[in-house]
Amino acid sequence: MARPPSAEVVLGRRQLYMLPTGYGLVFALVLMVLLLVAINYDNALVYALTFWLAAIGIVSMLSTHRNLLGLRLSEGPCSPVFAGDNASFQLRLNNSHGPRRLRVSIEQAKRQVSCVDLRAGEQTCIRLERGSDRRGYLAPPPVVLSTRFPLGLLYAWSRRVALQQRCLVYPRPASSAPLPVTAEARGVPDRGLHPEGEDFLGLREFRRGDSPRHVSWKAMARGRGMLIKQFGGGYRASVWLEWEALTGMATEERLGQLCRWVLDCERAGLQYGLRVPNKTLAPANGEEHRHRCLAALALFPG
Amino acid sequence: MMDRRPDRLGMNSLLLIAALSLAPLVPRLPAWIVLVCAGCLLWRFAVENRAWPGPGRVLRLGLTLVVVAAVLEYYGTLLGRDAGSALLASLLALKFLEVRKLRDCMVALFLCYLLLLAIFLYSQSPAIALYSAVVVVLSMATLVRLNHSTGTDLRYALGLASTLSLKAVPLMLIMFMLFPRIPGTLWGFPGERDGDVTGMSEVMEPGSVRHLSRSYAPVFRVEFDGPVPARSQMYWRALVLWWTDGRRWERGVTSSALDPGLSFARQGAPIKYTVTLEPSRKPWLPALDLPIVAPRGTRTRPGYLLEHRRVSRERQRYTLVSYTRYRTDALDRVERELALQLPAQLSLRVRALARALRRESTDDLGVARAAMDYFRQQPFFYTLEPPLLGDDPVDEFLFSTRRGFCGYFAAAFVTLMRVAGIPSRIVQGYLGGEYNPAGDYWIVRQADAHAWAEVWLPSRGWVRMDPTAAVAPERVELGIDAVRELTLRGFELGQLSSDAVRRLIELGWFAGAWRTMRLYWDLANLQWHRSVLGYDQQRQRHLLRSLRLPELSWRGLLLTLALVLAAAMLLLAVTTRRARRADPVQASYRAFCRKLGRAGIQRHPAEGALAFAARTVAARPDLKASVDSVTALYLRIRYGGLSGVDPVQRLRQQVARFRPRPARQCA
Numbered sequence: 028m029a030r031p032p033s034a035e036v037v038l039g040r041r042q043l044y045m046l047p048t049g050y051g052l053v054f055a056l057v058l059m060v061l062l063l064v065a066i067n068y069d070n071a072l073v074y075a076l077t078f079w080l081a082a083i084g085i086v087s088m089l090s091t092h093r094n095l096l097g098l099r100l101s102e103g104p105c106s107p108v109f110a111g112d113n114a115s116f117q118l119r120l121n122n123s124h125g126p127r128r129l130r131v132s133i134e135q136a137k138r139q140v141s142c143v144d145l146r147a148g149e150q151t152c153i154r155l156e157r158g159s160d161r162r163g164y165l166a167p168p169p170v171v172l173s174t175r176f177p178l179g180l181l182y183a184w185s186r187r188v189a190l191q192q193r194c195l196v197y198p199r200p201a202s203s204a205p206l207p208v209t210a211e212a213r214g215v216p217d218r219g220l221h222p223e224g225e226d227f228l229g230l231r232e233f234r235r236g237d238s239p240r241h242v243s244w245k246a247m248a249r250g251r252g253m254l255i256k257q258f259g260g261g262y263r264a265s266v267w268l269e270w271e272a273l274t275g276m277a278t279e280e281r282l283g284q285l286c287r288w289v290l291d292c293e294r295a296g297l298q299y300g301l302r303v304p305n306k307t308l309a310p311a312n313g314e315e316h317r318h319r320c321l322a323a324l325a326l327f328p329g
Numbered sequence: 330m331m332d333r334r335p336d337r338l339g340m341n342s343l344l345l346i347a348a349l350s351l352a353p354l355v356p357r358l359p360a361w362i363v364l365v366c367a368g369c370l371l372w373r374f375a376v377e378n379r380a381w382p383g384p385g386r387v388l389r390l391g392l393t394l395v396v397v398a399a400v401l402e403y404y405g406t407l408l409g410r411d412a413g414s415a416l417l418a419s420l421l422a423l424k425f426l427e428v429r430k431l432r433d434c435m436v437a438l439f440l441c442y443l444l445l446l447a448i449f450l451y452s453q454s455p456a457i458a459l460y461s462a463v464v465v466v467l468s469m470a471t472l473v474r475l476n477h478s479t480g481t482d483l484r485y486a487l488g489l490a491s492t493l494s495l496k497a498v499p500l501m502l503i504m505f506m507l508f509p510r511i512p513g514t515l516w517g518f519p520g521e522r523d524g525d526v527t528g529m530s531e532v533m534e535p536g537s538v539r540h541l542s543r544s545y546a547p548v549f550r551v552e553f554d555g556p557v558p559a560r561s562q563m564y565w566r567a568l569v570l571w572w573t574d575g576r577r578w579e580r581g582v583t584s585s586a587l588d589p590g591l592s593f594a595r596q597g598a599p600i601k602y603t604v605t606l607e608p609s610r611k612p613w614l615p616a617l618d619l620p621i622v623a624p625r626g627t628r629t630r631p632g633y634l635l636e637h638r639r640v641s642r643e644r645q646r647y648t649l650v651s652y653t654r655y656r657t658d659a660l661d662r663v664e665r666e667l668a669l670q671l672p673a674q675l676s677l678r679v680r681a682l683a684r685a686l687r688r689e690s691t692d693d694l695g696v697a698r699a700a701m702d703y704f705r706q707q708p709f710f711y712t713l714e715p716p717l718l719g720d721d722p723v724d725e726f727l728f729s730t731r732r733g734f735c736g737y738f739a740a741a742f743v744t745l746m747r748v749a750g751i752p753s754r755i756v757q758g759y760l761g762g763e764y765n766p767a768g769d770y771w772i773v774r775q776a777d778a779h780a781w782a783e784v785w786l787p788s789r790g791w792v793r794m795d796p797t798a799a800v801a802p803e804r805v806e807l808g809i810d811a812v813r814e815l816t817l818r819g820f821e822l823g824q825l826s827s828d829a830v831r832r833l834i835e836l837g838w839f840a841g842a843w844r845t846m847r848l849y850w851d852l853a854n855l856q857w858h859r860s861v862l863g864y865d866q867q868r869q870r871h872l873l874r875s876l877r878l879p880e881l882s883w884r885g886l887l888l889t890l891a892l893v894l895a896a897a898m899l900l901l902a903v904t905t906r907r908a909r910r911a912d913p914v915q916a917s918y919r920a921f922c923r924k925l926g927r928a929g930i931q932r933h934p935a936e937g938a939l940a941f942a943a944r945t946v947a948a949r950p951d952l953k954a955s956v957d958s959v960t961a962l963y964l965r966i967r968y969g970g971l972s973g974v975d976p977v978q979r980l981r982q983q984v985a986r987f988r989p990r991p992a993r994q995c996a
Contacts, residue, residue, distance in 0.1 A: 179476030
């Protein structure tokens with residue numbers, strides 16, 4: 028049974044289980060044989076061997092248990108995806124307290140995803156994939172941590188761990204359709220900087236990720252280093268993407284269409300606004316605006 | 330994951346463990362099994378490291394059948410210690426022809442533990458125990474390595490295995506000391522060929538044995554409690570030989586009819602001592618001259634001898650009380666007949682010599698002394714490698730070869746006495762021993778075996794006469810080692826003064842250190858036996874009593890186990906119950922889900938409350954109101970920070986009122 032999700036899970040005693048593996052059972056059988064022979068021959072060394080092996084088995088139980096006990100699982104960043112794509116979650120395993128942990132296996136739906144070794148104080152990230160088919164929030168797949176360390180005679184595993192982490196799933200974009208011409212497409216004065224602007228607004232230092240097209244080669248030739256030409260201003264088309272414009276379609280289809288338009292507008296560098304029932308986003312442009320629009324669509328009730 | 334193939338390092342360490350577990354068994358196994366084992370292991374080694382081709386399935390199966398059949402043919406059984414260990418060894422080796430997966434490796438490793446068991450059935454020496462402990466630790470490292478071929482280098486695996494094994498030791502000790510021991514066996518010991526435990530023979534045949542035993546194997550160890558007799562007085566009697574045909578000396582059939590009593594008149598002070606007897610297939614228990622009582626588990630035999638009731642394969646300890654000065658009772662008819670029995674043919678020379686001795690003195694003691702003088706004065710030589718004798722060994726020894734060891738002299742002496750009409754017999758046993766100052770006890774070895782004579786005198790009963798002492802007093806006073814040493818250096822026995830001999834045989838620095846080390850090792854062995862191997866029911870009782878613990882029995886142990894289990898389960902039940910009761914919100918919500926489940930809508934284990942509610946409403950719009958209300962309340966209490974008794978009560982009531990009709994009626 029999955030526990031209610033939380034941001035961080037520390038594997039405690041109550042989350043861990045242990046059973047002998049098949050090899051462990053065979054080992055126990057060997058011990059039984061040894062014990063019977065020891066009793067029959069009243070052989071002190073066979074007794075000692077039997078009890079020593081049994082004691083090693085018991086002590087290794089602690090090792091197996093401790094290999095998982097106190098391990099911290101927390102969530103890593105998770106970027107939104109479109110419905111139909113695979114959501115990729117980051118599971119962070121943190122060995123902040125505790126000994127060196129070896130061969131901790133992470134299983135998702137009874138399938139081993141990864142097997143990690145962690146030194147004391149070390150942490151590692153594991154990528155978990157889960158297919159998304161609907162828009163909205165997607166929870167990470169529950170995982171089970173297990174280990175056969177150290178002797179392979181015992182198998183310890185955790186309860187299914189579900190983290191609070193959620194991945195936002197945008198609606199699946201519809202196939203291309205022309206932009207709504209009926210939408211009010213007025214020219215509005217454009218403030219701020221954008222590469223498609225018509226007026227040259229000055230130079231700035233080169234930053235990583237800048238397009239080489241905007242490098243001012245002239246300035247560079249003069250020995251002023253790598254500078255970027257900035258543009259802005261001018262008039263740009265502004266588009267309203269409206270829920271109401273799409274009559275005669277099911278909710279999901281409408282959302283898919285709006286999603287497609289948001290992507291198209293963003294790519295075309297248009298100013299676009301979104302109007303859905305109970306929510307209106309003023310026209311703007313940029314990565315953040317795109318995310319706000321898509322999130323509004325993803326979380327559209329109904 | 331289960332059927333991973335182990336890497337080369339794992340396989341090589343497994344091969345090492347197998348070789349180490351097989352090695353101590355090599356002297357116990359027939360040569361062909363050793364060859365099969367070595368061949369299989371080497372082949373696997375070559376397959377792993379030299380990329381040799383592995384054996385095919387037909388070959389593997391054929392070889393296995395042939396080897397099992399051969400073991401069955403060789404031993405006549407597959408059970409028992411010898412056949413069992415041969416079978417185990419060959420099966421382990423054959424397993425290596427097919428190890429491919431982790432599973433095969435694990436089976437092979439577990440077989441190694443059974444081989445260690447087989448080794449312990451042959452030897453329980455501290456050296457073997459230490460060796461096996463090392464093998465066990467290495468095997469644990471191999472287990473680690475086999476199961477986790479990446480991330481664990483060999484050093485780490487070894488360190489981990491040592492830590493685990495060491496941590497397990499206290500637990501092992503507790504189990505070892507408290508596990509109830511039952512006397513006797515479960516199914517008995519299947520018959521075994523015990524080639525290695527040799528002992529004194531029940532038959533003496535001077536002239537047919539070229540060498541005296543040179544074995545340094547201890548026969549028994551003795552601790553004296555009180556006065557210690559002189560070494561030359563340490564005659565350990567084991568066996569009395571009455572009957573002879575001129576060559577062989579035996580106990581004789583009729584000797585069993587004799588009175589096995591221990592009655593004699595005691596003289597002087599008693600000597601109290603404890604004997605720790607090594608395992609032997611012989612029943613007799615050597616005792617200093619005449620013991621006065623038979624300890625538990627033994628019985629008396631005619632001739633003041635002690636014998637085990639049951640031949641034991643274990644070491645045994647006995648406390649005995651003996652008198653070295655005594656006077657025995659009169660002879661009865663059968664005894665006298667036996668003690669005067671002579672072979673059918675006896676040479677005239679021997680008869681003439683006996684008559685001559687008889688004329689020396691009127692009383693029997695004088696005659697016996699005259700015989701001893703005869704050996705002393707005539708050129709008789711004590712040697713450990715005497716010439717072989719023909720059909721009439723007594724005649725030949727007395728008149729031509731005149732070289733021999735204890736048995737030769739004793740046989741000749743007793744023959745002369747009997748011809749002279751004096752009842753006499755041969756006693757076999759051990760003379761002397763080596764003192765171990767480290768542990769204050771004496772070690773008697775196979776090499777200390779000795780034979781001497783006893784004559785019956787009317788005035789004193791049976792009296793010991795050792796003709797060897799007349800010829801080679803060094804043997805009696807200094808022991809067999811001194812005799813060997815002197816012979817090795819070319820000195821004649823009986824020619825030097827005892828001080829000169831002592832100086833001669835004094836050990837050099839290295840030999841002395843070696844001897845001291847040997848003696849300490851022997852002490853360690855003895856302690857090992859006392860505290861580890863000899864740990865039995867009696868010692869367990871003793872330990873428990875000293876710890877003020879109640880005595881253990883099978884029933885008590887089971888009862889304790891059952892009680893502990895019951896307590897553990899009760900504790901578990903209480904804690905889980907409390908845990909469940911501790912969260913009424915979760916319980917109410919679970920009840921809600923159960924009700925919906927009965928109505929045909931199952932909540933998936935990973936499904937969130939909202940998603941489940943949405944799915945439920947989609948499937949059953951008629952339940953929308955109550956489902957939404959319960960879910961909202963649940964979420965608000967659980968995550969929305971709504972707390973207090975009231976909301977929880979409300980949730981419970983709502984869930985209680987919630988009675989969804991099954992889906993079929995609705996449709």
